[in-house]
Amino acid sequence: MRRHLTFFVTAARYDLVMHARNRFAMFLVVLYVPAWVTLAHAALPDKPAPVRLNSTGEFLSPPGDQLSQITGALNAVTLISGFMMFAATFNGGRFDRRLAMAGHPRIHLALAKTTSLALACAAVSVYATAVTCAAWIPRQPALLATALFCDAMTYGALGVLFGCVLRREVEGMFAMVMTSIIDVALQNPIANTGANSPLVRLLPSYGSMQAATGAGFTNGTMASCLAVQTLWFAGAALLALLAFHRRTRSAFPRTRRPRTPTRRRPAHGTR
């Protein structure tokens, strides 16, 4: 048990160090989130934007600038978490494989990545909610933060997936940016008058968008929307896990590993 904990804690600690040293991601967090949210508030008209909450069937007419702040916050947190995880996976893929082949269990590496992703997403989501609250007070700030968190986690998993399957950095960055923009823009009733179309229910941020809108302008719990978003996260995380497993596997068949007196546990297989 203690050995498993050591594997997990070591990997989680160094994952967090890697994220903290990603200066571009830090720059995005510190400047991009407030810039997006503030500009949406300052530049867009406060004309009511009709939007339907599909989970309750309720029609809302929130001010357009406030609704755009919510979509802007979703766009910002998804880009940041997606970019962070894509960069970490893309640049660290061979390093992860080397660690795995040295004997570090891949399940502990994957759990550590999920933990560091969750901590980073929680921090960014709380920050984005606080920035939003500086302009206007949503009805349920905690629910807004939760919706942002679930969406950021989903995009973090997509970032790992893109980092495993794409071959060039620019491909991953483009895929991440375009996915987030298309996803969020299609659901914004200001950008798309057909935002209530059944098609948008299939988008990766649909659950969070509905939950965040409900958090901003209603007192509903929006549990079903968060459940939909959690399903999206679970699906993306499963695909990411499979891609990570494939990328870090050894060509040798799995066998028992020899023990040595100087080591707590062995590192490489014997055939």
Add this chain to the structure above:
Amino acid sequence: MVLRGIDISLRRGVVAGIVGENGAGKSTLLKILAGELRPQRGVVVHRGRFGYCPQDVVLNDALTVRQHLKFFMTAFGLSDLCRAEGLMEVLRFSEYADERAGVLSGGTRQKLNLTLALMHDPQVLLLDEPYQGFDWDTYRRFWDLAAGLREAGRSVLVVSHLAYDTGRLDELWYLEGGVLRPRAEAAP
């Protein structure tokens, strides 16, 4: 097909080398031996702890040298870093312990790359162009290290596109056209 009919066995206490021109398939062969690639046919049998130093330096630029060592200490299941610190002394890069890998020179990155392959005292060691970027002194210390491994009964396989190290090898193969041939003129 890059490689054909490869049949090689590495004995205990031997420093062996494989040389060949660029693109001959040396790195592909070593990746197969190290478990990075799966051969279309045939088997690779390892006996004992195994270490692999890839040709491309595989490090994480965000982590310091010490963080790399601690991460791999956990992966290898080692109880301390004594051997790793000894290797850093031999390769003369202990003073960079708290520097991030991303800011190190090419030669120092390669020293760390090599240390990660050696720090768990492997019984079989596969090295792909291990002295790239080394200065002359470090290059000589590397061969002293290899001689020490031989004396300790370890098996070392060095792959290189240069043939001027052959005097330091116990066995030498030449890889040409995907076929591995022993070289009779190799030093005893």
